[in-house]
Amino acid sequence: MKMERSEIISVTKKFLSEEFEVDIETIEDDGNLRDTLDLDSLDYVDLVVLIEENLGFKPTAEDFKTVATFNDFYNLVEQKLMNV
Amino acid sequence: MEHRVVITGIGIYSCIGENLNEVLDALMKGNSGIIYDPMRKEFGYRSSLTGFVKDPDLKPFLSRRERMGMHQPAMFAYMSTKEALENSNLDVDYLEKNETGIIFGNDSTAGAVIETIDKVREKKDTTLIGSGDIFQNMNCTINMNLSTIYKLKGINITLSAACASGSHSIGMGYLLIKQGLQERVICGGAQEINIFAMGSFDGLGAFSMNQDQPQKASRPFDRDRDGLVPSGGAATVIIESLESALKRNAPIYGEIVGYGFSSNGDHISNPNFDGQFRSLNMSLKHAGINPSEIDYINAHATSTIVGDKTEAQVIADVFGSKVPVSSTKGMTGHECWMAGASEIVYSLLMMKNDFIAPNINFENPDEDSRKINVVPQFNEKKIDCFLSNSFGFGGTNSSLIIKKYKP
Numbered sequence: 001m002k003m004e005r006s007e008i009i010s011v012t013k014k015f016l017s018e019e020f021e022v023d024i025e026t027i028e029d030d031g032n033l034r035d036t037l038d039l040d041s042l043d044y045v046d047l048v049v050l051i052e053e054n055l056g057f058k059p060t061a062e063d064f065k066t067v068a069t070f071n072d073f074y075n076l077v078e079q080k081l082m083n084v
Numbered sequence: 085m086e087h088r089v090v091i092t093g094i095g096i097y098s099c100i101g102e103n104l105n106e107v108l109d110a111l112m113k114g115n116s117g118i119i120y121d122p123m124r125k126e127f128g129y130r131s132s133l134t135g136f137v138k139d140p141d142l143k144p145f146l147s148r149r150e151r152m153g154m155h156q157p158a159m160f161a162y163m164s165t166k167e168a169l170e171n172s173n174l175d176v177d178y179l180e181k182n183e184t185g186i187i188f189g190n191d192s193t194a195g196a197v198i199e200t201i202d203k204v205r206e207k208k209d210t211t212l213i214g215s216g217d218i219f220q221n222m223n224c225t226i227n228m229n230l231s232t233i234y235k236l237k238g239i240n241i242t243l244s245a246a247c248a249s250g251s252h253s254i255g256m257g258y259l260l261i262k263q264g265l266q267e268r269v270i271c272g273g274a275q276e277i278n279i280f281a282m283g284s285f286d287g288l289g290a291f292s293m294n295q296d297q298p299q300k301a302s303r304p305f306d307r308d309r310d311g312l313v314p315s316g317g318a319a320t321v322i323i324e325s326l327e328s329a330l331k332r333n334a335p336i337y338g339e340i341v342g343y344g345f346s347s348n349g350d351h352i353s354n355p356n357f358d359g360q361f362r363s364l365n366m367s368l369k370h371a372g373i374n375p376s377e378i379d380y381i382n383a384h385a386t387s388t389i390v391g392d393k394t395e396a397q398v399i400a401d402v403f404g405s406k407v408p409v410s411s412t413k414g415m416t417g418h419e420c421w422m423a424g425a426s427e428i429v430y431s432l433l434m435m436k437n438d439f440i441a442p443n444i445n446f447e448n449p450d451e452d453s454r455k456i457n458v459v460p461q462f463n464e465k466k467i468d469c470f471l472s473n474s475f476g477f478g479g480t481n482s483s484l485i486i487k488k489y490k491p
Binding site: 019020021040042043045046048049052058 | 147148149209213214215
């Protein structure tokens with residue numbers, strides 16, 4: 001799957017805001033992903049499912065260690081999609 | 085010291101109404117909640133008849149995390165419990181600070197399990213199931229969800245006893261409060277209603293085939309009955325020690341005075357005169373009352389040939405021919421795991437509003453039902469004491485006796 005960064009951002013904002021029921025405007029590039037979405041350990045299980053469904057790859061627990069902000073997340077997605 | 089046990093909250097989400105007001109109206113009018121569901125025929129069901137209960141939208145009430153572990157049993161149970169807590173004047177703050185238990189009747193999560201397994205079959209990867217399914221799949225799904233949402237700190241167990249689950253849940257909660265081990269227990273029963281839940285039951289040939297007239301299909305005690313109609317939803321009955329109820333000035337819907345139970349120890353699906361007889365007599369003995377003091381019997385009668393016949397024989401033997409009897413399953417169909425609790429709610433509404441709900445579709449008695457007083461139409465009557473029967477597969481029997489509360 002090939003996606004421009006702008007598309008990654010818009011797709012991600014859409015599925016994250018819908019699933020975790022937050023206002024899409026609250027998702028800012030420098031915002032903390034865990035805090036913004038109010039994620040607990042179970043939510044990360046769902047996040048894996050969502051990423052697989054919407055972005056076509058399955059992240060590992062190791063991958064999430066590099067992710068604090070949404071920007072980090074978009075970087076991860078870009079990197080993963082390059083290798084798909 | 086033994087405690088008197090009273091009912092301080094009731095709630096209902098069923099095919100004849102999604103709250104107490106709607107259900108009261110349906111009970112008084114004798115409205116049926118049975119429909120023909122074409123999806124069942126397509127799926128391979130022998131009979132497409134079912135009670136219809138829609139999935140409630142819980143988004144206005146619960147967070148995403150709170151909803152994730154819920155499939156039909158927990159969703160339905162949330163709705164009935166929400167109503168029961170509201171009319172019992174209980175909220176989360178109070179429940180968190182005052183030990184309250186939950187014993188809920190449930191005996192399947194087929195819809196949830198099959199949806200989960202379908203995901204794994206498709207993805208071939210269990211890590212893509214998601215976080216909520218395990219809490220939907222387990223039979224204690226209602227307990228897990230409601231005890232978390234309402235911050236309950238007391239007894240927390242699910243009771244599985246086939247079609248007597250809801251009744252036994254109230255009976256067991258009653259015993260705990262009577263003995264002083266709990267002050268308050270949220271009891272009830274729930275029944276899922278999706279196509280996956282009832283296929284194997286349908287396969288036994290136990291369901292009515294009167295598909296041209298869905299609302300005439302469930303006809304307990306009637307000569308021309310040809311089987312039950314599956315149904316579902318949830319009912320909640322909050323029970324409490326009298327001291328606790330008076331202390332917090334709670335409404336009192338009735339007092340539980342007798343609980344009887346037995347196991348047939350016989351055939352896995354056929355009813356048994358002796359088992360039902362022992363359950364009924366145990367409840368009367370426990371309550372310390374004579375059969376003549378019962379003003380109304382809410383029968384288990386599901387509209388099957390052999391089940392209704394046996395229950396009519398037992399009622400005739402224990403109570404004779406005078407005490408009014410009705411099975412609300414003519415209207416609701418067989419609510420299975422939920423039935424023992426919902427029928428307490430239906431009967432409490434009758435007791436509060438001085439009427440007996442009709443045993444609809446009772447047009448002609450058979451040789452056994454002619455020996456008891458089946459009430460086919462709405463009947464104004466003051467009820468001070470009623471008995472509710474519930475019997476289930478595996479030969480589990482439960483009888484509850486409830487009186488109007490008198491200080």
